[in-house]
Amino acid sequence: MNRDIPIPGSTKHKLINVGIQLFSAHGYVNTEVEEVASKAGVTVGALYHHFKSKLRFYGLIRDDMTLRILDRMEAVVEVVPADTALLSAVLSAYDGMLRLQVGFLLAEPDPRNEENKIAKCLEEIAISCEEEAARELGILLAESLRAALYEVVVNDGDPTLGRTALSRLLSAK
Template sequence: MREWIPISSSPKGRLALAAVTEFGARPFDEVTVGELAAAAEVTTGALYHHFGSKLGLYAFVREDVEQRLLDRMEGAIAASAPTSDRSAAVMAALLIGFDFAVREGFLRVLGDPPAGAGHDRLTDMLSASTAPASPVLGRVLAAAWRAALVAVAEGSDPQQARAALVSLEFRLSS
């Protein structure tokens, strides 16, 4: 399980770190190129040089953060594999992923659907993990999970948002 990509104090590294903080706290559309450059103490030209665009920087950061999330969630499902209750395994994954995103401050970068992406890796993983595999259920679960993160980003108590996710459990089982 990856903890973080190695990042130096180079302009590219500082931009990546600034992007994790900014995109973790605010929606993609509310973060400006100027703010990212200022937070990284670089010029906007450095952002374009290293990432091509704000979306390129976002995609770079999101891919890494999302992979760390999916590693944890897939691990939770795998650890529950010996049991026949897939809904319990999926619920464990949702809660482990939620706790990780809240603890690391990745509320918006993971709470918002991927910007400019053709597919959604969280939805894909959840769809494949349900029994039977269900693309629609995967989308619904991903949307509920993201809504809990956005609620926390907007000021809701993390324990209340977590409890809302837990309340889905009986619906998965029925």
Template structure:
């Protein structure tokens, strides 16, 4: 399982760590460039130098967070867990790490939804994968808006998804 460890003493590393915290706590539009720079102890110029824009920094940390979530999903499936187990593992990780507003919405229209693709591959239906991940994101969003994590997790676990049997041709 990958564990991203930035060099936190570098300006780029401090910006990435601050961005995970800031974007995890608030939606993208509510996070100001000046607040990101202040939280990282750098100038706004450093943010633009390393990431090009607030969106560039957001995409950098979101991509990393999604990679870590996908690793956990794949680990849950490899351990023999079902879809509900994998979603619970990813939910618990996102909540514990405070990634709430980083993953509670689908990626931009130009980006692939790797989390939905992984789930869709295990239920043999890309559309069902997208529906299940939408429910997972709704549970995470609810926690970000103040709902109890245990209530949101219980709602997510109430979804009964059984893998479709594979029918072999004669």
């Protein structure tokens, strides 16, 4: 049995579900561990027992959401022509972020200062498409994706306009 998959209804499972809701709605800085614990019906000590720190708790949740987005990106790239791979990957990521309602989880910079896995994935796609400056392109596209999501989450922007802007970025050669 995989220890990383919490048993439904367990303390760890409850904390993760509440953490997803609160970090998505309020971001890292504005989410208090006391509120997470209270809404999960457990003690703050239980949160620290399972996750050691707020940052590690956040990291586990953010990494899980990022993996879900990466899975979508990789799946779409496998079925589209190479000349549309980057556009398809970015739009798939954007649509997935909106569908999963990740909110601040992926719209705000990662407080852990770790490598941006979405940027790395986009870099790898750019390399496979023989794009120049693949690393820089991956970083710029990932930040554009984050900015489009931020506009929807923070400024109540129109998701369709964000999608249109991302498409425009990738069609301007």
